[in-house]
Amino acid sequence: MSNATYPASAAGDEHTVDRDDRLVIGASSVGTVFEWYDFYLYGSLASYITTHFFSGVNETTGYIFALMAFAAGFAVRPFGALVFGRLGDLWGRKNTFLVTMLLMGLSTFAVGLLPSYAQIGVAAPAILIGLRLLQGLALGGEYGGAATYVAEHAPHGKRGLYTSWIQTTATMGLFMSLAIILATRTGMGEEAFADWGWRVPFLVSIFLLAVSMWIRLKLQESPAFQRMKAEGKGTTQPLKESFARWGNLKIVVLALVGLTAGQAVVWYTGQFYALFFLEKMLKVDGALTNTLVALALLIGTPFFIFFGWLSDKIGRKKIIMAGCLIAALTYFPLFKALTWAANPDLARAAATSPVTVVADPADCSVQFDPVGKTVFNKSCDIAKSYLAKAGVTYQNEAAPAGSIAQVRVGDEVIASFRGEALPKADFAAQKGAWEKNMGAVLSAAGYPAKADSAKVNKVAVVGILTLLVIYVTMVYGPIAAMLVELFPTRIRYTSMSLPYHIGNGWFGGFLPTTAFAMVAATGNIYYGLWYPVVVAAVTFVIGVLFIRETKDVDIHA
Template sequence: MAEAVAGKPGHLEPSASDIRLVIAASSAGTVFEWYDFFIYGTLAGLIGRAFFPADNETLQLLLVWAGFAVGFGFRPLGAILFGYLGDKLGRKYTFLVTVTLMGIATAGVGLIPSAATIGIAAPLIVIVLRILQGLALGGEYGGAAIYVAEHAPTDRRGYYTGYIQASVVGGFVLSVMVVLACRFLIPADAFAEWGWRLPFLLSLALLAVSLYMRLKLNESPVFKAMREAGEIAGNPFVESFTYPGNKKRIFVALFGVTGGLTTIWYTAFFSSLSFLKGPMRVDETAAEIVVGLAGLISMVFFVIFGKLSDRVGRKKPIIWGDFLTLLLLFPVFWGLGHFANPGLSQAADRAPVVISGWDCSYDPFASEQATNCGKLLADLTAMGIPYDLDEAGRTPDLQMAIGERRYALDGEDALAWADNAARMADLRSRLEAAGYNFSKQVPPLGSLLMIGALLLLLGALSGLTYGSVAALLTEMFPPKIRYSSMSIPYHIGAGYLGGFLPLIASYIIAKTGNAYSGLWYTWVVVAVALVVGMWGLKGGPPREFEDDA
């Protein structure tokens, strides 16, 4: 006998073929939409040169990540807007609108002339399109997750929605695969000049496929039942904050669930890729291949842990994942650094860089540093060289020690302070003389396998905290305001706590000169999530929404 769906009598569980279509269409659309969003981050270096040119390489990267963060910053507004429409008009038509908006905005990035051609208009248009992407994504996830969850029986909801969670990783993997294919087919110079635009334009084809699949879907059975019973919310946004007990649920969903899972996710996939390509100087193609393959395999974890939550409950995997992340985060990245570029850590141990002098202030957001010491720190940061500031023994004159060799940079060993390129070249030659290697690294096969294993461990931690979340958030909130109530905390957490991670982590690294220091941001957010989750999440087996505080 068919089983009632989502607690609504009279609405039976869809057939196996129906649920396969629901999962495939929802997951495919989510893959394509996240592809559109992540292609920006995957091509961050080229986007910086095209739209955010700056003499300060660190500033250029920070501007790119600021543009990345802008999209995330508008996700909560998208959650409010499309959550309202999803609770008023239906799940299906709302996420048709979101995927269309995302596809058009992404293709637009590929058509913008560079800053060299149209000046400041170029970055401004990029920011506008990133805002549109953020609005679209704010409505996409909640719609797709709820749509699948409301077709699923309680005892299989974690498994079914695990595919939606995996499709988020799928969007990232697809972005990496498309970039790799373009790099393979297009000469390097041509790719840097114009070929990087093709992945953005490809979003139009992906949009067509997604719309074709989603137009074949029917409305969610839960929403149809509410509409027939006249139970549609009057104002879903207002009722999300006035419904009894919902304020606590939103707080727990934001700080106990979403904050942790998004920072773990972005650290596992985005930070690891930036870490390998940036400070570890791994060849871009090699880094993208190993991270892309690890991400592809990691998609299995999201389905496995989603299914596990159907047996052990939604709370346990999330708490386990947060706790293990706190234990393993730094050791995993230390391992990545060791296998990616062992020579760098050896050089830093053998010939550490120590700077001493007055007024060694460094502003990563300044296009030109005010002091010579600031210029030196900016150069070291851009080259990914760790350094220490000798505050206790600082001297009136600017000095730099590289191992046993000490340079008087205000005297006979002065760098070309007025010429950025000459100064960087001179500094690099002194570091190379001390054993630092600035060539791109392609780690041997054994090291690549170890890097892949560590990335899979990060993927498993992300799967633990993310795999069951669509089911959990669906069950936390009442059906008539579910789209709004789960989308708002999810996208505030993902938009601000997670989306600003690359910018904040890069800033911390730039200020400290330590390639691992940005991980402290992830660690603190996950620690808060662990405490709030242990306090606020309900244990026990999965259950339908219960109307209690």
């Protein structure tokens, strides 16, 4: 470990947080809430983004593309960490996160004004992805600055508690986005919201930007950074010191695979993937989904503070590792319980009348069309594309080569058809008739077209979602303090930002896209959970074996 253990006798010499410092920390947190609000608006409105900006492709591909555009913002976060982390170690924490906030706010506002695919064609999704990339760059510089800034104000023995307020900002930003979306769609009605009202939450961000900039302009630079500069201990090459010297690079790599990768997948599974799962796979009404997730976030958010405080007492590592292990062991039963609670008709139908696609594997394509022009006209593709669109879980069973695919629903068997040789009009007519028949068979077997809101066990759903959020608070509440404590002041912003944003930007940010694609490929709505389960398990093993406790290090060393 690069930092020495903090001597107990020196604790009284440490900078003490007074009333003004608490106001500074609060102002820093408010600004970070705004940035997360901006970033997560996109994920919360993925279905509407699909409709307005990816309408040139089929529905399944469009949704995957929307998730890919969502993930694009995460893909560039490590690059933002490098750019703004370097500036933060050279230029100061305060000035850097003022720039990141301005970049984030203007990019979000521009999404609200962007013409749709129907208006300007392919330029619409191209510009949208460009704006997402700017948001990702900004967020890549924001978090490290805010976490470092707060930790460097906090007294020894309370860094977990104080930085846990920064950890609440991501959840509070998501909560704020859901609340504003819910208020907007309730106030104007679903039809108007789907048409143009979804833009309002993006446009509102310009007012939040103005308030947040005003608050942050009042901040002073962190005492640790000022002391480092006054003593002439700063660095002129933070990137080289962080990543070109094995002693520090080793800690960066361990922080990634032994901390942030697992933390990230638990975070995105518990908050974002749960949201996608309810709305897209369980077919729960969008407004109800937002309400239930928002309630769970409201209940679970105080646990960020609790686990941050607890990490000051018993250590960061124990809590983070426990969160990763418990999540890996319980995700499958929890999401299956969520299905029964949110859409009992679907769960019952899947249990009593399971669906199986019996087909020649050579007759089956991957249900993903990058340009939206592929016609899925093989017998297996016809069956699977319909089931995927209907949100029906199915199993795969190999059939003899050359045979026509069949769909087995309980005891009922429906043969597909070969469409390769049919004229376009004949294929469309036969496909329509086949899908109508398939829909009738599924309906007779009890498969609902969408979840019945009256049958949703709202208390159970909120309870399960809250438990998933508590997992998030276990891994996320102490992580900022631990990352700050791993690295020396002169390269702290740069060094901690990269593993955090690779973990959260790549391992976490790509989780919804990857998991949804895994579901579409296999037909099993739970198959995507293997992604977070495996990553969290790997992080637990590496973290237990190779990561050292940090709560007692001197961050001024």
